[in-house]
Amino acid sequence: MPANFPEMSATAEVEAYNHVQRALRLGRYKPGDRLIPEEIAAEIGMSRMPVREAFRRLASDGLVVLRPNRGCVVAGLTVDELFEIFEIRSVLEGLAVRLAMPRIDEEEFEELDRLLERMERAGQSGGGDWVVRHQEFHGRICALSQRPKLIHQISALHVVIEPYMRIWFDDCNKPLSAREEHAAVIAALRSGDAHHAEQVMQEHVLGTAPLLAEFVSPSR
Amino acid sequence: MPANFPEMSATAEVEAYNHVQRALRLGRYKPGDRLIPEEIAAEIGMSRMPVREAFRRLASDGLVVLRPNRGCVVAGLTVDELFEIFEIRSVLEGLAVRLAMPRIDEEEFEELDRLLERMERAGQSGGGDWVVRHQEFHGRICALSQRPKLIHQISALHVVIEPYMRIWFDDCNKPLSAREEHAAVIAALRSGDAHHAEQVMQEHVLGTAPLLAEFVSPSR
DNA sequence: AAAAGTATTTTTGTATCCACGTATCATCAA
DNA sequence: TTGATGATACGTGGATACAAAAATACTTTT
Structure with missing residues (x-):
């Protein structure tokens, strides 16, 4: 049995956070783009809950903007x-x-x-x-x-x-x-x-x- | 009917965030204390999910520490x-x-x-x-x-x-x-x-x- | 054809549920 | 007594379910 690397099996939230953060850094999403939890969840094979949680941290970082009832959009800088x-x-x-x-x-x-x-x-x-x-x-x-x-x-x-x-x-x-x-x-x-x-x-x-x-x- | 103040009916996540942040600022929780989502959710009358989301932001602020599978503890400063x-x-x-x-x-x-x-x-x-x-x-x-x-x-x-x-x-x-x-x-x-x-x-x-x-x- | 209203679909927010991980504590062997 | 072992209770992470809000498409009316 292979050695167990605990850092390999990070939580789904961490995976979602890294995934989206990376895409944002590389400019794969553009400011104003709407990020739909369902889609991103499907991309990386999980439900939308961990993605939602990742969004909170990304918003705290200033990378996205979260508005009640109207989702998550990529933040742009003036x-x-x-x-x-x-x-x-x-x-x-x-x-x-x-x-x-x-x-x-x-x-x-x-x-x-x-x-x-x-x-x-x-x-x-x-x-x-x-x-x-x-x-x-x-x-x-x-x-x-x-x-x-x-x-x-x-x-x-x-x-x-x-x-x-x-x-x-x-x-x-x-x-x-x-x-x-x-x-x-x-x-x-x-x-x-x-x-x-x-x-x-x-x-x-x-x-x-x-x-x-x-x-x-x-x-x- | 009274005027509708949209800022009054914030989302549950915001409510949870404010509630816990306030308690932390006032020193009501001490460093090392474990915060159990279920308990906090009960205090303010909601389910665990919004509380969990609030925890992500609080962790991003450095107010709590979240470790996989072992929950949320109040951060202390050395x-x-x-x-x-x-x-x-x-x-x-x-x-x-x-x-x-x-x-x-x-x-x-x-x-x-x-x-x-x-x-x-x-x-x-x-x-x-x-x-x-x-x-x-x-x-x-x-x-x-x-x-x-x-x-x-x-x-x-x-x-x-x-x-x-x-x-x-x-x-x-x-x-x-x-x-x-x-x-x-x-x-x-x-x-x-x-x-x-x-x-x-x-x-x-x-x-x-x-x-x-x-x-x-x-x-x- | 434009505006207004209405129905339909999509997406969000929250609650509930289940499987697994962790801690606790009792039991037992040395 | 101490340290290992295993059973049990608790909590966490995640998926799913459902209600409410927005967005969208579709009428209807003028």
Whole structure:
């Protein structure tokens, strides 16, 4: 008999949550689309109850909107909301960098360089997933902060903006300044000045918003 | 026939969510307590299903922990987690103050003074709810930032720490430096220096954590 | 043909039901 | 006495059933 992996047999609710979240991140559903529990339940072979429960969490994450008696629709971000999320990310990720600073050793710097390199490669050969690589870089720094709740909040925001990042990358197809700015973050971390590194990260995050917004609501 | 107020007849899930959240904020349930859907459902006259759904959102808020096949228990914060939340609050509320600055007029300053006064009165005559007044002060400044998502995140954190704030206030019974620090925040806002005001708020929030922690895990 | 009303279908919200997992506690062996 | 074993009660996860609300299609009327 094969070994029993308890994480394999997650509850149906978890399965439904992951399934829908993944589809939303990949942009398979578009803002305004109506999600019908029955359909999704059928897709993954369960009843609609666990799907309904998953919807509650997705709504709490801000990924969908639930209105009484009229179901679940995919949430869309206005340009203002997009800016707001980047504003929040800027201070949270700034904090993460500040906290990460004293925990970074030379080995870790090499890992960050590697991640930077991987992102660049993914950006050039459109095949690799640039958006995921980009997130991995940010995620690695957050992880270094050693703050579970902070990490969780930041990654929740990354999920919300992921579909927009994908549209952005698909359209403009060049990570533009991302490589330089990430390199600047690493440099700031190497400098040992925590306050400065926080500042650089804040500016990197905030600086991305207007570029991204241009693709969400073109030429305003 | 009376007018129909649609917000009065919310769904059962909303009712369950509010009911349990309120109980948690007031400290009626203690960390580690097991919440049995059947019991709660009976209390407010509904079946288990809406309660189960409410649990998902409460778990997403970090108020309870849901583990497969072993139900719902009230989440407790370790001292580390408490500090982490105050760290996050410090940058979020710092951001809120920075954004609020350009939107405050003289009338608003008077309102803040009034809220400060009300908090002080509630602190002296133990009757009024000091914790709520304290939150109202912070909430007002957040509201001035005009950032719905920021406001939402901050208030979610306030809910999580509310039970600990209550224990703190009940035990030490003096808001201590709160009045002075809030006054300092107002003063910083009046100064017109956004960066300085952000700094003052960050320090106020961070400074509260160690005092509070002392009551959560006494004399460590 | 447009508007209004009505019937029909779909979907949501909630309750109930059942199978399985977990905890509790008594029993028994060492 | 202690530790394993098994029976029992309880709770959880999920499916199904049913009522109420919305959305949709279909008349009817003008």
